Amino acid sequence: MRVFLATGEASGDMLGAALANAIRDLVPGVTFAGIGGERMEAAGVTLSARTTGWAAMGPLEALRTIPRILATEVRHALWFRRSPPDVLVLVDFGAVHVRVARFLRFLRYRRPIVYALPPGVFLDIEHQARTVAHNARPLTAFAHQRDFYRSLGLEIAYFGHPLVSLVDARAPRPLAPPDGGTIALLPGSRRAELSYHVPALLRACRTLRERRPRATFVASAADADAERTIRRYIDDAALDGVTIVRGARPALDVADAAWIASGTAVLEAALREVPCVALYIIAPAQVPIYKRMWNKPYITLPNILLDREVVPEVLQDAATPEALAAALERLLTDPSQQVRDVREVRAQLGEPGALERCAAFIVEAARS
Numbered sequence: 001m002r003v004f005l006a007t008g009e010a011s012g013d014m015l016g017a018a019l020a021n022a023i024r025d026l027v028p029g030v031t032f033a034g035i036g037g038e039r040m041e042a043a044g045v046t047l048s049a050r051t052t053g054w055a056a057m058g059p060l061e062a063l064r065t066i067p068r069i070l071a072t073e074v075r076h077a078l079w080f081r082r083s084p085p086d087v088l089v090l091v092d093f094g095a096v097h098v099r100v101a102r103f104l105r106f107l108r109y110r111r112p113i114v115y116a117l118p119p120g121v122f123l124d125i126e127h128q129a130r131t132v133a134h135n136a137r138p139l140t141a142f143a144h145q146r147d148f149y150r151s152l153g154l155e156i157a158y159f160g161h162p163l164v165s166l167v168d169a170r171a172p173r174p175l176a177p178p179d180g181g182t183i184a185l186l187p188g189s190r191r192a193e194l195s196y197h198v199p200a201l202l203r204a205c206r207t208l209r210e211r212r213p214r215a216t217f218v219a220s221a222a223d224a225d226a227e228r229t230i231r232r233y234i235d236d237a238a239l240d241g242v243t244i245v246r247g248a249r250p251a252l253d254v255a256d257a258a259w260i261a262s263g264t265a266v267l268e269a270a271l272r273e274v275p276c277v278a279l280y281i282i283a284p285a286q287v288p289i290y291k292r293m294w295n296k297p298y299i300t301l302p303n304i305l306l307d308r309e310v311v312p313e314v315l316q317d318a319a320t321p322e323a324l325a326a327a328l329e330r331l332l333t334d335p336s337q338q339v340r341d342v343r344e345v346r347a348q349l350g351e352p353g354a355l356e357r358c359a360a361f362i363v364e365a366a367r368s
Helices: 010-026 038-042 059-082 094-106 126-135 143-151 191-211 224-237 248-253 264-272 284-293 301-306 321-333 336-348 354-367
Strands: 002-006 031-036 046-050 087-091 113-116 137-140 182-186 216-221 242-246 257-261 276-280 313-315
Touching: 002 010, 002 059, 010 031, 010 038, 010 087, 010 264, 010 354, 031 038, 031 059, 046 059, 059 094, 087 094, 087 354, 094 113, 094 126, 113 354, 126 137, 126 143, 137 143, 137 354, 182 191, 182 248, 191 216, 191 224, 191 257, 191 276, 191 321, 216 224, 216 248, 224 242, 242 248, 248 264, 257 264, 257 321, 264 276, 264 301, 264 336, 276 321, 301 336, 313 321
Parallel strands: 002 031, 002 087, 031 046, 087 113, 113 137, 182 216, 182 257, 216 242, 257 276, 276 313
Antiparallel strands: none
16 A cells, blocks of 8 residues: 655644554555655655745745745646555645645546645635535544534544544643743744744743743754754853753643644643643734634634633734743643643544544545
8 A cells, every 4th residue: 555645834744644653553564655744754754855944824925935835746746647646645734735636636636635634624614625525535633624514515524633642641740839940932833933933932931030040941843944943043042941852742741831832732732731821923914814814712722622712822912021921920820720621622622543543544545
């Protein structure tokens, strides 16, 4: 069996690697090729293109990156016509992968295409859902998206969220000492996210240290490029007591609390039961665009799923060092309410074993 996995950013790379390992458990002789990053490569996927620098922060930045990415994807689409894998798995990255699926079908590509984590989970965009379902087999991690597709008469598979299988709650942790604590910094994986979030978080570190002089910090880097970027910002800030680790898990596991850029990492922190504050900062020119696209009261997944703010969201101009430090200080002093609240998140994400069920669905598609 030959499986091709295509991702576009760090969260997709994590899921692609997890799917590869789960599929291999079901089909020991399977071979993988793909478009991805370090985690997929470590999982035994032979990469034909690397996604470093692909993920854009908003529509304006995407205008600069999508042409180059689409050129890569078109080359792969033509290659698939000549040598089709048993199944093509597109993971997230809706700005590109919806177009890829549609282009392949235009080329009369007949092999199965599974779209894992299709776009627009909570946006309910009818034409997008119909395009995905017409050209691929959608596989969602969210009950809301399942219900929306089915309300339109579209087929979609739902087994729960794979992170439930991958992320366990950690053991209860004693309160941080009043003058210290270990704080995780998860600034995101996109280059623009790092450029906005890392300086803001380092300033917040200084402010928090005024209240907690023995506080230490651990920053999460998605890959080698992100690690170099974060290191440069730390050196420029001349801030001591900051270490860098690769990936979200090592940072979350040692943290008393965390600042996290809104995204999959906030959901991972909720499942690990790590108290956290979410932030997000974008270029001012992109704010009106986002407001037209998103009219819901929250942007982080735990808050969206529970329809209330359990993770504080400190966004845009409000993300001052003082506001970030104050929100985190409250969690360091008493994280109990947030920990109780985020336990509800796991129940919203389906039953355990979702990763294995997703892998079985992909294997069945490959054999069809």
